[in-house]
Amino acid sequence: MKLGKKPTKNRKAPKFCVGDIVLVSYTDHEYKGTVHFHGPINDGKKGLVVYYGVELGDGEGESEGTFGTQGDRVYFSTAPNSKSAVFLKQKHLLKVLTPINGKRLCVGERVQVQGRGKGRIKFIGPTYFGPHLWYGVHLDDKMGRNNGMVQKIRYFECPTKHGVFVR
Numbered sequence: 001m002k003l004g005k006k007p008t009k010n011r012k013a014p015k016f017c018v019g020d021i022v023l024v025s026y027t028d029h030e031y032k033g034t035v036h037f038h039g040p041i042n043d044g045k046k047g048l049v050v051y052y053g054v055e056l057g058d059g060e061g062e063s064e065g066t067f068g069t070q071g072d073r074v075y076f077s078t079a080p081n082s083k084s085a086v087f088l089k090q091k092h093l094l095k096v097l098t099p100i101n102g103k104r105l106c107v108g109e110r111v112q113v114q115g116r117g118k119g120r121i122k123f124i125g126p127t128y129f130g131p132h133l134w135y136g137v138h139l140d141d142k143m144g145r146n147n148g149m150v151q152k153i154r155y156f157e158c159p160t161k162h163g164v165f166v167r
């Protein structure tokens with residue numbers, strides 16, 4: 001009798017979107033939390049690395065929505081002094097417990113931007129240039145307004161005039 005690997009099925013990676021309630025693995029425990037940010041962050045070592053910003057319960061996280069030593073950059077807000085925010089790579093997000101209602105747009109998805117053409121979402125989260133949730137899109141064609149940087153803050157990378165932010 002020959003032993004071999006079982007054929008693996010081509011399974012899609014789970015889709016985690018801003019607004020989803022998720023189960024995460026953090027400090028060898030599982031926690032329930034809400035995704036508030038998804039996009040690249042300069043981690044100071046490897047450059048821009050994609051993270052999910054997740055709000056856990058009060059005192060279960062590391063910050064109030066700031067990443068690492070970059071305490072001046074707020075990626076999302078939690079209750080004051082709550083230390084409920086963590087930034088995790090996708091491998092630490094285990095599953096969606098409750099999906100956000102409405103459109104579930106995620107980083108990496110293809111979209112059509114009115115008046116600008118097609119592109120791929122590269123950033124979802126708050127920005128310094130305006131309140132609310134913004135989507136940073138890398139357009140296929142040179143129809144954008146930036147290269148993923150606005151007011152000297154890098155949100156994502158793309159060629160000049162290929163980046164645009166929409167709500």
